[in-house]
Amino acid sequence: MDVEKVNSMDFGEFVDVFGNVIERCPLIAAAVWSQRPFSDLEDLEKHFFAFIDALPQSGQEGILRCHPDLAGRELQRGALTAESLREHSGAGLMSLGAAERLQLAELNAQYRARFGFPFVLAVRLGDREAVPRELARRLQCPPAQELRAALGEVKKIGRLRLADLLGSPPAQQ
Amino acid sequence: MDVEKVNSMDFGEFVDVFGNVIERCPLIAAAVWSQRPFSDLEDLEKHFFAFIDALPQSGQEGILRCHPDLAGRELQRGALTAESLREHSGAGLMSLGAAERLQLAELNAQYRARFGFPFVLAVRLGDREAVPRELARRLQCPPAQELRAALGEVKKIGRLRLADLLGSPPAQQ
Numbered sequence: 001m002d003v004e005k006v007n008s009m010d011f012g013e014f015v016d017v018f019g020n021v022i023e024r025c026p027l028i029a030a031a032v033w034s035q036r037p038f039s040d041l042e043d044l045e046k047h048f049f050a051f052i053d054a055l056p057q058s059g060q061e062g063i064l065r066c067h068p069d070l071a072g073r074e075l076q077r078g079a080l081t082a083e084s085l086r087e088h089s090g091a092g093l094m095s096l097g098a099a100e101r102l103q104l105a106e107l108n109a110q111y112r113a114r115f116g117f118p119f120v121l122a123v124r125l126g127d128r129e130a131v132p133r134e135l136a137r138r139l140q141c142p143p144a145q146e147l148r149a150a151l152g153e154v155k156k157i158g159r160l161r162l163a164d165l166l167g168s169p170p171a172q173q
Numbered sequence: 174m175d176v177e178k179v180n181s182m183d184f185g186e187f188v189d190v191f192g193n194v195i196e197r198c199p200l201i202a203a204a205v206w207s208q209r210p211f212s213d214l215e216d217l218e219k220h221f222f223a224f225i226d227a228l229p230q231s232g233q234e235g236i237l238r239c240h241p242d243l244a245g246r247e248l249q250r251g252a253l254t255a256e257s258l259r260e261h262s263g264a265g266l267m268s269l270g271a272a273e274r275l276q277l278a279e280l281n282a283q284y285r286a287r288f289g290f291p292f293v294l295a296v297r298l299g300d301r302e303a304v305p306r307e308l309a310r311r312l313q314c315p316p317a318q319e320l321r322a323a324l325g326e327v328k329k330i331g332r333l334r335l336a337d338l339l340g341s342p343p344a345q346q
Contacts, residue, residue, distance in 0.1 A: 011238045011289060025200045031228075031235030034289070055204075056227060062204030065184045116184065116207070 001166050006044065007037040020083050021048060021161045022154060024066035028052070041166050048162070049155055057147070064117035064150050069108045070131055071096055072118075083161055091123035093131070100132075107135040114139060115146055122156035174339050179217065180210040193256050194221060194334045195327060197239035201225070214339050221335070222328055230320070237290035237323050242281045243304055244269055245291075256334055264296035266304070273305075280308040287312060288319055295329035 009017065014033045019026035028051050038044040052063065068074035068084060071093045080088065088094055096104070111119040119135050126134070138146055182190065187206045192199035201224050211217040225236060241247035241257060244266045253261065261267055269277070284292040292308050299307070311319055 010285070015238060026239055027198045027200050027232065027235045029235075030238035031231040033238065034231035034234050051229075051232065054229060056224075058204040058207035059200065059224065061207055062200045062202075065188060065203035065206065066199055112183070 003038055003040055003044070003166075006166070009033075017165060018162075020081050021158045021165070022052070022063060022066075023068075023081065023084060023157070025063055028063075041162060041168050044166075045159055045162055048158055052151060052154065060147065060151055061117050063154060064120055064147075067118050067120045067154075069105075069112075069118050070121060070123065070135075071101060071104050072108055087122075087124050087157070091126070091131070092128040093123065096128070100128075103132055104135070107132060107139065111135060111139055115143055115150075117147075117150065120150045120153045120157075122153050122160065124160055125156060176211055176213055176217070176339075179339070182206075190338060191335075193254050194331045194338070195225070195236060195239075196241075196254065196257060196330070198236055201236075214335060214341050217339075218332055218335055221331055225324060225327065233320065233324055234290050236327060237293055237320075240291050240293045240327075242278075242285075242291050243294060243296065243308075244274060244277050245281055260297050260330070264299070264304070265301040266296065269301070273301075276305055277308070280305060280312065284308060284312055288316055288323075290323065293323050293326045293330075295326050295333065297333055298329060 006014075011030060011033045014036075015026050015030050018029040018032070020029075022028045028048060031051055032044070032047045035047045038047070052060065055063070068080055071088065074080050074084075075088055075093070108119055119138065121131060121134055123131060138149060141149065179187075184203060184206045187209075188199050188203050191202040191205070193202075195201045201221060204224055205217070205220045208220045211220070225233065228236070241253055244261065247253050247257075248261055248266070281292055292311065294304060294307055296304065311322060314322065
């Protein structure tokens with residue numbers, strides 16, 4: 001899909017295609033449509049990220065709270081979005097043993113209790129062994145630093161999803 | 174449900190219950206959770222509305238773009254949210270004749286083309302005859318005035334949905 005195609009979309013088409021670039025936040029894609037036309041993938045991405053950065057802290061936390069626990073209840077009950085399911089699958093998180101699932105469930109619960117949002121990680125950039133390691137490490141971070149780190153992961157996930165949709169390599173950091 | 178129950182919810186429960194107070198915008202409920210504890214229904218409502226008011230214009234338009242056309246394609250293909258389906262049903266919008274559906278489809282398309290978001294109306298406060306009449310009237314409004322009017326309807330819908338959830342009469346304006 002090229003950028004002319006993107007720029008020709010009405011808002012309904014745009015939200016259908018880009019509504020889950022930020023997990024379960026079609027509001028953000030629907031807002032970004034106001035900024036068209038876009039010059040390229042990087043420009044489109046820039047508007048998604050600028051919207052996130054401009055939200056009050058409660059809104060940024062709200063974005064995180066729309067994410068599932070990694071390898072958590074949504075996976076078990078088949079309630080992941082298509083994008084998240086693909087990312088779980090690619091990272092090998094569909095085939096964890098009971099002990100690994102229990103370990104992750106406990107770490108996820110500790111993380112949620114400490115920060116008030118779920119642990120978010122761009123798992124396509126790592127492997128399944130990295131998940132509990134990163135979770136345990138980030139559990140120790142100060143809350144303000146951890147909010148920034150988590151939003152950084154949201155953006156990495158969004159960048160990869162946008163690149164998938166547009167059939168291009170992700171824009172450089 | 175009383176406010177103590179609401180204040181005791183973790184964010185997952187809160188988003189499960191209040192995630193569609195603003196149509197297809199769970200991000201907003203997820204953000205409002207940051208403001209707990211709430212003193213009463215009116216206080217909870219105030220935080221939903223304050224979040225909407227603080228968004229940039231693109232975000233406010235984004236909220237509107239997450240709404241379905243009234244008696245439109247989402248109704249036809251069974252893709253309305255439970256709340257919206259109930260509101261459509263209560264207003265008699267499930268049983269329109271072909272001529273009425275066509276009239277609404279044409280007015281909805283004109284409205285979308287003029288304003289860049291769908292026509293939103295708190296149909297529980299009117300009747301099915303009011304829908305095309307209000308649509309035709311609001312089509313003539315200046316865009317800035319119409320954005321305010323449309324967000325006012327989003328808030329009326331949110332107020333009624335919150336009152337349903339909490340089992341209370343809606344807070345006074």
